[in-house]
Amino acid sequence: MTLSPSEALLTKWLLTYFYQRLPFPQEWLPQKSYWVGGSLRDAYLAWLQGRAAGDPARDGGMESSASVDLDLMCAVDPVGWAAAVARRLGAGFVVLDPERQIARIVLAKLTVDVGLQAGSTPEEDLRQRDFTCNALALDLQREQLLDPTGGQADIRQSRMRMVHPDNLSADPVRLLRGYRQAAQLGFGLDPATQEAIRERAPLLANVAAERVRAEIVALLEAGIPGLAHLQAAVAAGLLQAWLPHLKPESPGFPQAQAVWEWAGRWRPLYPRTLAELAQPLTSSREGRGRLLAVVLAALLWDPAGTEDSVLLTRTAERVETELERLRFSRAEMRAIQKLHHLLPQLQLLLTDSPTPAQQWRLYQQAGSLFGGLALLAVATGGDPQKLESWLKRYEDPQDPLAHLVPLLDGRDLLHSLGAKPGPWVGQLLQDLQEAQAWGQIQTRAEALSFARRWRGQQKD
Known part of the structure; x- marks a missing residue:
């Protein structure tokens, strides 16, 4: 030829x-x-x-x-x-x-x-x-x-077009893969392909969870284009068996998009915090980054009824069930649960003037996910200006509240007080750090004095 x-x-x-x-x-x-x-x-x-x-x-x-x-x-x-x-x-x-x-x-x-x-x-x-x-x-x-x-x-x-409808049925993960590859390549699915996918959507229920999860993760990692194609996949009915509560009109889609948008805006302002979010949650070879957990938390967060503890509990149980169904790791599930648990607390603190102890407690509970918690807060309607002071503190590794360095540890307490180990050690360490956050103690000697008084009161 x-x-x-x-x-x-x-x-x-x-x-x-x-x-x-x-x-x-x-x-x-x-x-x-x-x-x-x-x-x-x-x-x-x-x-x-x-x-x-x-x-x-x-x-x-x-x-x-x-x-x-x-x-x-x-x-x-x-x-x-x-x-x-x-x-x-x-x-x-x-x-x-x-x-x-x-x-x-x-x-x-x-x-x-x-x-x-x-x-x-x-x-x-x-x-x-x-x-x-x-x-x-x-x-x-x-x-x-x-x-x-x-x-x-x-x-x-720039067109994603099926070779033949039967080829999609032969391996149903291809139904979702079409949206994922379209997002990654900047393509659009042609109408006939979309219709064929919609007709075969129930077949995805029979695909191994790990394969479905891999496609969802790749869509989320593709940023805003990936979210748009994931939304289209949901509209086609592809995830009905996997994420039944997720609808095309769910608030999770604009919330997840806002996470990506604010991550881009904050990256030059808080480079250390955003770099931390890029790190994997676990040291395993397949460890996915913390930012992915934040995007997924935003996608699955339903602001309706967040002031009702019963509804919050039901939502947490539902999210856990869906993540387990897709075989997400325990580390990812714990991270998303922590973000959902702490979000109402941060939202409440943003409406008030939090005490140093309240700020320290939230930093301590969030740990390395604090930057993600801030992203989730702004993505769900939190005031970015009020979050600024929180982020500036967290960005500074020497900040005494965001990165408080305890004056004493458990060994110090046992040695100085001549006491046996027990649950009291953890409680005393917590109270010591809270007093340190308040500025009530600033030196090791003051911390030891506080510990002796605290221990004496417990014995009384």
């Missing part, structure tokens, strides 16, 4: 892009191998961005692609080939799906996934994929771009 000059230039650019990233000699590639998947799609987008900038041959896009991992498809024994390459490279090797023969080569800076071609031809494989933008393949031997479903035209139009 004869290529037009523009097609030839594109193919050459894609081949250069691919081989610059390939972590082994191209001679190691299996016969009849194809570059497929998200990295090819992202490379195509980088090419288009280069053309829009007036230089389609520039290599700037080669360095700015969103995806650096590679996906390969081959016609024969991908698992055996990947294992052999991994041994030669001294790299990690994992079989991801024995049935479909998908394996992964793991290197320090990228992974290479390889899978078996489904069908007798690569075109047959591509026609079984989810969306047309993901149904491209670069034939690495014939140096030809394969596009049997019109994916190039859809990418150029």
